[in-house]
Amino acid sequence: MLEDMRMFAAVVEQTSLNKAADRLNVSQPALSRRIARLEAELGVQLFRRIGKRLELTAAGQVTYEFALELRRFHGKYLQKLNEFKSTEAPVATIGASLTTLQTTLPELITAMTEKHPQLEIKAVTGKTHEIATLVKERKVDFGLVGSSVDDDPAITSLPLFEDHLMLVLPRTHFILERTQLELSDLNGLPMILFQPGTWYRTLTDELFRRYNLKPDVRMEIDSFEAIIRLLSACRAGTLLPKSYLREQLLKDNDLYLVRIRELEETKRTTSLIHGDPAWVAPSTRFLIQETVAYFARRPGSPKSLS
Structure with a gap:
């Protein structure tokens, strides 16, 4: 149906089967058959002929609005799908607890944007438990918090460095x-x-x-x-x-x-947290690996990262 809806929308926008057929690179009879099949499948008439011009019926108008929504959602789907095919993320949304926002995030953003000039970084702040919730709900790509989140099986904690x-x-x-x-x-x-x-x-x-x-x-x-x-x-x-x-x-x-x-002796480990690895896009996984590696090179990083 997706292809039929695409062809139907082209006919509406061109107001002509011939013009739509040229744009879609199909023959006019083939396009007519596709529209007739769609009408039969839906059980409604989509067009009225007024001379040589096609005019939408009320059912056709509702169907056209649906076709536009379908086209929009399909485009967003393809865009999100492409994120899983590339290690270059156009946008990264990082959650940061109030303390890491001031101590850790500025330095990290500077390092990331120097290495990836096209990368746009967005930050969302809150308390550690709030950032953990955003991670689980996939509203941020990953979080930086002044502790580990070991009591939640839906979250993976990666130690970055020790602080006191x-x-x-x-x-x-x-x-x-x-x-x-x-x-x-x-x-x-x-x-x-x-x-x-x-x-x-x-x-x-x-x-x-x-x-x-x-x-x-x-x-x-x-x-x-x-x-x-x-x-x-x-x-x-x-x-x-x-x-x-x-x-x-x-x-x-x-x-x-x-x-x-x-x-x-008042030691605390700042950690990177992320959600289910199955939902982490390759581009985000790449940024997570880079972040862990960046802090591993700094003094005070946990031995597990060296």
């Missing part, structure tokens, strides 16, 4: 006058923290509970950049993921990193 918290202070902070800082020095320390609800803040709160720490939390903000900019003005410290902290960033904001053993 680090204490960041303004270089002029009075506490740096001490020769060595310990975790207990966070008690009463003015701090700016990331807002609750992310793995990173959960890790921070777990640390405070485990060591019975009670810092003086002055602000809770959902932007690492804003936290960094406010530290000196507020004479406060913060705990940030190591993956976010760059030497130039610290230099530009006159900040100092403090090494504390307990903080280096």
Whole structure:
């Protein structure tokens, strides 16, 4: 029926069997037979003849609208099918948790677009469980989250790199006058923290509970950049993921990193998650492999990726 509908639509658009036959590269009698067969199959008359002109009946108009929808859906189907035949994806939609959006995604997008200039990358953000749902519903090609998703058999988690918290202070902070800082020095320390609800803040709160720490939390903000900019003005410290902290960033904001053993033990693995491999197009599979390989070359990647 798909071919019959294509021919029927051509007759409607050309308003002539002869013109449609020329466009379809078939004979006029053969095209007439196809239209007659379609009418018999549907049990309705599709055209009325007015002189030499063909005019659609009411049933013909409904059938033409269906033929247009069928043509549109067929085109989309072929487009999606082509994605399974090519390793060059025109568009990649990546889901990113709030923390990985700020620490990991910008660097990855830069690397991907440098290697694939024609690639268009879209990002969808949310909490880890929200990204996992988007992956399962195939609304994103894959996700980047600050944890693994091992409790859901519908999701595959691939470890990318290990991260941990680090204490960041303004270089002029009075506490740096001490020769060595310990975790207990966070008690009463003015701090700016990331807002609750992310793995990173959960890790921070777990640390405070485990060591019975009670810092003086002055602000809770959902932007690492804003936290960094406010530290000196507020004479406060913060705990940030190591993956976010760059030497130039610290230099530009006159900040100092403090090494504390307990903080280096707050390890968390950032992972790439994707859905059922049977539904992963070759183009997406190729980008996933490239992403895993990219992070495997960086310091701090899990040994399983080396």
